[in-house]
Amino acid sequence: MSTIMDYGSVYEIAQAVFAAMIDGDEGLLLPWDGDPPVIDDPVVSWVEVEGPIVGRAALTTSRDTAHALARALMGMGADEPVSDDDLVDAFGEIANVVGGNVKALLPDQGTLSMPQVATELPPTDYPMVHELHLAWRGDPLDVVIWLNRVNPEGEI
Amino acid sequence: MIRVLVVDDSRVMRQIVIRTLRQAGYDWEVREAGNGVEAFAAVQADEPDVVLSDWNMPEMGGLDLLKTLRANGFETPFGFVTSEGSPQMREQAAEAGALFLIAKPFTPEGFREVIEPVLA
Numbered sequence: 001m002s003t004i005m006d007y008g009s010v011y012e013i014a015q016a017v018f019a020a021m022i023d024g025d026e027g028l029l030l031p032w033d034g035d036p037p038v039i040d041d042p043v044v045s046w047v048e049v050e051g052p053i054v055g056r057a058a059l060t061t062s063r064d065t066a067h068a069l070a071r072a073l074m075g076m077g078a079d080e081p082v083s084d085d086d087l088v089d090a091f092g093e094i095a096n097v098v099g100g101n102v103k104a105l106l107p108d109q110g111t112l113s114m115p116q117v118a119t120e121l122p123p124t125d126y127p128m129v130h131e132l133h134l135a136w137r138g139d140p141l142d143v144v145i146w147l148n149r150v151n152p153e154g155e156i
Numbered sequence: 157m158i159r160v161l162v163v164d165d166s167r168v169m170r171q172i173v174i175r176t177l178r179q180a181g182y183d184w185e186v187r188e189a190g191n192g193v194e195a196f197a198a199v200q201a202d203e204p205d206v207v208l209s210d211w212n213m214p215e216m217g218g219l220d221l222l223k224t225l226r227a228n229g230f231e232t233p234f235g236f237v238t239s240e241g242s243p244q245m246r247e248q249a250a251e252a253g254a255l256f257l258i259a260k261p262f263t264p265e266g267f268r269e270v271i272e273p274v275l276a
Contacts, residue, residue, distance in 0.1 A: 020261030021172065074168055075175065089168040096166075096212075097260045100239025104259070109244045112212055114165075 005105055005147070010130050013101040014143050017094065018136065022072045029136050036133035039140050045091045045117045047099035051110010055126050055147035057099035059091070065139040066091045088117040102145060159185045163195040163209035163218065164237070169260075173208060173237055180264035182271065192216025196224055203232055208258075211238035211245065222252045233274065237262065 011031075018029040043066040046058035061069070070082045070090035082090075092115030103112055126146035134141045160177070164170045170188050177184060187204065189195035191213045199207070207225075209218040216224070222234050234254050238245070241259025249257045256270040 017261045020263050070168075074171060086168060089166050093166045093169050097239040100241075100260065104240055104242040104245075109242050112240060114212065114214060 005102070005129065005145070007130050007132070009105060010102065010143065010145055011132055011134075013098055013105075014132065014134065017097050017101065021094070021097065022069060029134055029141070032133040032135050032140060036142070037140050039142065042119060043087075043091060043117065044119065044121050045095035045115055046121060047095050047115050048113040049099065049103050049106070049110055049147070050113065051150075052108035053106050053110060053147055053149050055129075055145065056121075056124055057095060057102050057146075058121055058144050059095050059098065059141065060121075060144070061136070061141040062139065065136065065141060068139075069094065069136070092117045098143065106147075108149075157185050158182070158206065159187070159204045161187050161189060161195060161198055161204040161207045163189045163192065163207060163213070163221065165190050165210065165213040169210065176262060176264055176267055180267040180271070182267070192218065192221035192224070195221050196228075199225060199230055199232060200228075203230060206233045206235065208235050208237050211236055211240060219248060219252055222249075222254060226253055235270070235274075 015026060015029050019026040039060055039062050041063045042060050043063050044058055044060045046056055049055040066087060067082045070087050071080060073090045096115040100112055124146055126148045128144060129147050130145040132143040134143060162170050162173050174186050187198060189198050193215045195209065209221055211218040218236055225232055236249050236254055236257040238257065239260045241257060246257050255274050258266060258270055
């Protein structure tokens with residue numbers, strides 16, 4: 001499944017989303033340099049792909065970084081508080097746009113779920129095809145893609 | 157002044173769409189709706205000059221909103237602003253009568269590229 005979507009394509013999508021929606025400039029979302037750290041106090045946002053190809057696109061970062069992302073997305077000042085609702089809305093929307101662009105590259109189109117946000121991902125049986133350890137403004141942020149084709153019997 | 161109805165279940169994304177319209181130079185009068193059901197009611201109450209709608213929303217999505225508007229006699233100019241811009245979705249949008257589909261992430265320049273020809 002990874003042959004239909006290479007690592008570079010996923011990274012380009014993430015870079016384009018962050019540049020256009022959050023930073024206004026490229027170069028602030030970079031590959032993590034060195035061994036990726038364990039992300040403390042994580043927040044996860046994800047969307048599920050449903051249809052002939054099933055899967056999931058997820059973003060994981062620390063709660064502090066998720067707050068900073070929400071502020072940047074909404075054009076807020078560095079010290080302005082972010083409500084829980086806005087954090088869920090903003091961080092979920094980033095996963096929604098990344099997932100939507102990933103889905104647009106798939107050879108067979110299905111549907112995209114509504115974005116969800118939690119402190120951990122629910123388990124999945126889908127195979128992980130790409131795990132990107134990135135740094136947004138120096139803070140760790142992971143983008144992970146799971147994909148699998150459903151066979152004619154409807155089985156994964 | 158052009159009156160636009162921005163439809164998205166994400167309040168944050170509605171803010172971003174409105175901000176991008178301003179950055180693109182469109183100082184339009186803006187109303188907001190959180191899904192297709194709210195948007196249809198808003199159009200029935202006071203038809204805007206244009207609808208900019210997300211595709212994937214709870215209650216009623218953007219494509220069903222467009223079809224509902226057309227089925228009820230509203231020919232309101234309609235464009236999608238959505239995270240999915242696959243060829244299949246663009247085809248579905250055009251078949252249903254949408255004027256354009258702007259894929260997220262978008263820029264003010266991207267807005268102008270698709271909106272200017274429509275305004276002309």
